Amino acid sequence: MPITSPPAGTRRTGLAAFRDPASVAVVGASANPSKWGYWLARGALAGRDRRTVHLVTRGGGEILGAPTAASLGDLPEVPELVALCVPAAQLDAVVDEALELGVRGLLGITAAVHDERRLAARVAAAGARMIGPSSLGLFDAATSLHIAWGDFTAGGLAVVSQSGQVGSEIALLSQRSGLGISRFVSVGSQLDVTMADLLEDLVDHELTRAVGVYLESFHEGGRVFDALRALRAAGKPVVLLAAGDSEAGARAARSHTSALTSPMELVDAACRAAGALRVPTPAALVDVAAQLLTTTLPTGPRVAVVSDSGGQGALAADRATRHGLTVPELGGPLASELARRLPDGAATANPVDLAGGGERDLTSYRDVVAALLGSGDVDSVVLTGYFGTYGLDSPPLAAAEAQVARELGELTRRHGRPLLVHSMGAHSDTASVLRAAGVPVFATIDSATTALAGAHALHQHPGRPPHGTPAERRTRPRGFWDTRALLRDAGIAFPAAYRVHDAGELEAAAGRLHPPYVLKASWLEHKSEAGGVVTGLQDTAGALRAFTGMHTRLGDGPYVLEEQDVRADVVEVIVGARRDARLGPMVMVGAGGTEAELHRDVVTECAPVDAERAHAMIRRLRCAPLLAGWRGRPATDIGALADVVAAVSRLIAQLDGSQVELEINPLRVAPDGALAVDALLLDAAPGATTDRPDNDTPADTPADSPADSPDTHSAASSSTAPDLKGNS
Incomplete structure (x- = not known):
């Protein structure tokens, strides 16, 4: 025809x-x-x-x-x-x-x-x-469009996957968990239509209430995460599964910033900024989606555990704690009320053990959960154990158990706090009633606590506006001295210092600075490892001897003589930033010094950040107690540290170049301020560098010669106790 x-x-x-x-x-x-x-x-x-x-x-x-x-x-x-x-x-x-x-x-x-x-x-x-x-097809429940292998049940979860097989696994697991699919797309090779296109297309997809995504690469990473942000703003939170959490990239890293941040840490930072959540497995994705599609997000980490078995309650508390939730001890009026509702010997401190109360009267489950959700002492409740199985094992109890299930759903709606159930009968009729009533049901306690922790993380990170294009773009400095000047202009303090090239310039500089001194071969990226730094030089003669030895080993180049930071009660920190080619600008803070890679204690966020978010990053560090004052030591100036993190984050967003890294290590934080004693800026691309002797052009020399004014933007340039670990 x-x-x-x-x-x-x-x-x-x-x-x-x-x-x-x-x-x-x-x-x-x-x-x-x-x-x-x-x-x-x-x-x-x-x-x-x-x-x-x-x-x-x-x-x-x-x-x-x-x-x-x-x-x-x-x-x-x-x-x-x-x-x-x-x-x-x-x-x-x-x-x-x-x-x-x-x-x-x-x-x-x-x-x-x-x-x-x-x-x-x-x-x-x-x-x-x-x-x-290489697509496995697509499905749209809203329009009865089904061009894919397998069967789909309509529901609220959209699945967009770079791997068709992984996407199919997510869809299958979701349907086994009582969820359904609103849209399924296997993106295949992304020859034309990309992941970003398809995620943007879901923002106004009416049936979709949550989105599960599997990614193997971050082509158009900025667009992808902008789409995740738009989905969250539209009330469709995204749970992301990504491949590539590997140390391979760190092995080739030239800066501590690269070595200390894995690819997935960057992805996690991008997810937090976009209001999305990364999970490690398809099962975890479906667990979190089950809560998102069934009940509300918890507004805090406090969880009450209710069980009809002491052992299951203890295991649930352990798993909740392992997932970063808190299981607070219950006392006062709430514990007394629970005790009145339960048999003698029941545990009420949290976990709450019904001690056989459920077998005597199924409404005990309802009454205990009602007291907990209405107390204000907890943000969510996990019910673990036998509930959901009574009707399976004793059919005469099925109707009563189903009625309690409906009442439990009503309690969550009334109080606006989530209840999650781990049931030994997760596929029973009662479990179906619970899900229909707004109570997610899980076959394992780990699934339940994974879901709750993920939902709490999503509540903590609702997303923030993208960094956008900065009003000011800065040209990258060409070496250490210019990088130092860039950071000083941003308000970051350094010790007083001069740049020197020979013994005469060094002697003149020493006469203008206060000992002890530090001598550095400024063009080296990692000075301590290469023997390019000497600390604790007490006089001019010692500085000259150090320069002669270093110059003999390393040759000509721009050396720096500076005053050594010898303040007491210092904590060394690293502040780094990078402009990732796929995910944009990132900022990092962590335990610093020459052992930074040993400690691997860092927190990364999308840049720029303000001082408030920088403070939140610092609180997440394992070394935060050292900064706050440990075992009688005075607290350091955490506000000054937060200001440095915010300043570095603004700079990385402004610097030219698609792959740039900026690092201060160490930043020495004391009670009276923060002082940067080494800085590095380089191209992230392997083999590139901006910090070599041949980049030290003659035109730069006169402004920094000892005959001119010293570089003296310092937080503290005089002290009494020597610190041979400083200025490394």
């Missing part, structure tokens, strides 16, 4: 063809249930009450009772969406035919395409869009 094109102006643009196409064609349809073409045809035909479905196969005949055509050119109309399930050798010809006919939506199931770049160019030139190739 002749082809009839749609009337002018009626073809949809963008991604509309992948949401609700008016017509679909499956090329490579098959009657064999073991073939992809069968499942695509079967799914597409299920939507015939909403759209026209065409099946194309060379074999002819009928498939699943529907007629077939031998080619796209034999169809009576130009289909809006064409699913391509043909051998790779035939793909180019079929795509060319589709584009010549005017098809605007292509779903590429075919894998092992020979020249994807050429295929992408042809699709773009025709003004069409393509998901895939």
Whole structure:
């Protein structure tokens, strides 16, 4: 039959063809249930009450009772969406035919395409869009669009996956957990339509209430995380599963900042800024999604554990604590009220053990949970053990157990606090009643506490506006001295210092500075490891001897003589920042000094941050008690440290270059302020450097010679007790 094109102006643009196409064609349809073409045809035909479905196969005949055509050119109309399930050798010809006919939506199931770049160019030139190739298909519950292997149950979770198999696992686990799928898209090779495109397209997808994402790479990382931020703002929180948490990148790192931050730490920082949550496994993704789709987010970390078994209660408390939640001891009026409702000997301190109260009267579960949710002493309740199994083992109790389940759901709505249930009968009828009533049910206590901890993390990080384009862009300095000047201009204090090139300049500088001195080979990235720093030089003669020895070993270059920071009660910290090519600017603070990589105690966030967020970063460090004053030592000036973190975060957002790293290590924080004693700025790309002797141009020298004024922006330049670990 002749082809009839749609009337002018009626073809949809963008991604509309992948949401609700008016017509679909499956090329490579098959009657064999073991073939992809069968499942695509079967799914597409299920939507015939909403759209026209065409099946194309060379074999002819009928498939699943529907007629077939031998080619796209034999169809009576130009289909809006064409699913391509043909051998790779035939793909180019079929795509060319589709584009010549005017098809605007292509779903590429075919894998092992020979020249994807050429295929992408042809699709773009025709003004069409393509998901895939190597896609496992797509499903949209809102529009009965099903072009994928397997079956889907409608629900509120959208799944967008870079791996079709991982996406299928997430969808299967979610359905086994009583959840359903609103939309499923396997992005495949992202030849044209990208992950960012598909996430942006979910923002106004009505059925979607939460999103599960699997990523293996962060192509268009900025757009991806902007989309996650937009989804959170639309009330659709995202749970992200990502591959690549590896130390391989750190092995080649040239700065402490790179060595101390794994790829996933950067992703976690981007997630927090976007209001999303990263999880380690598909099961964890589904666990968190179960809470997001069923009940509310907890407003705090305090959880009450209720059990009908002391052992299960103890295990639940352990798992909650391990996941970063708190299990506070209950006392006072609340403990007394619980004791009145329970048999003698019941534990009421938290965990709460019903001590057989549930077997005597199932309403004990309701009464205890009601007291806890209404008390204000906890933010959530986890019920663990046998509830949900009474009706299975004793059918006469089924109706009563179901009624209590409905009442438990009403309690969560009334008090606005979540209740989660770990049940030995997680797939019972009572469990279904609980889920319908707004109470998520889990088969293991670890799943329940994983879900609760994830939900709490999402509440803590609702997302913040993107860093945007800074009003001021700064050119990168060319070496240590210029980097030092850049940081000083940003308000970061350094010891008084001069740059010197020979013994005469060094002697003149020593006469203008206060001993003890530090001598540095400023062009070295890691001075201590290369023997490029000497501390504790008590006089000019000692400084000259140190310079002669260092110059003999290292040769000509810009050396620096500075006053040594010898203040008491100092804690050494590292403050670093990097502009990641995929995820944008990041800032890091952690335990510093020459042992920074040994301690590996760092916190990373997207830059820039303000002083308040910098304070929050510092509180998360394991070494935070040292900064706050440990075992009678005075507290350091944490406010000054937070100001440095904020200043460095602003600088990294302003510096030119797609891959730049900036680092202060150590930053010496004392009760009277913070003093930076070494700084490094370099290109993150392997092999690049900005800090070598040949970058020390003669034009820079006069301004820093001992004949001129010293560089004296210091927090404390005089002290009495020597500290040979300073200024390293």
